[in-house]
Amino acid sequence: MKYNTMNNDEIILSLCARLKETRLSLAMTQQQLADRAHVGIATIKRIEKGGGLNLDTLISLLRALDKLHNLDAVLFESELRNFHESYEGGEGSGRLQVRQQAADLNNKSSAPQSEEVNYSAALENSLCW
16 A cells, blocks of 8 residues: 555545454454454444544554554664664764774874974974864
8 A cells, every 4th residue: 555645534544444354354243353452342333434543542453453563564663773773782872983983093193292282383294273
């Protein structure tokens, strides 16, 4: 499905239809789904007709249909970013490491160090201000 080209109402209708298809594929009645999701049967009927669906109810229905793991696809990018940060030692550690390396290079510069630091000393040592 191309959700990019759909408006919010069309996306909600699509989600509602998919929930109904999933319920039917599991040979589950509306009442069984309502009981498992801890919602009223009127809520299930309304949703399957394309009525409003809030996030709390969606999560309850996904859990009742054993499809809660599908939220991983929605949150995958965030999870991947968290994985990379923990693997690399935390957020910003790469930048800190680069800065540290740059500081080390500055300390090891080949220009002779003199106590007199002024414009003429910089010219003599080919340093840029």
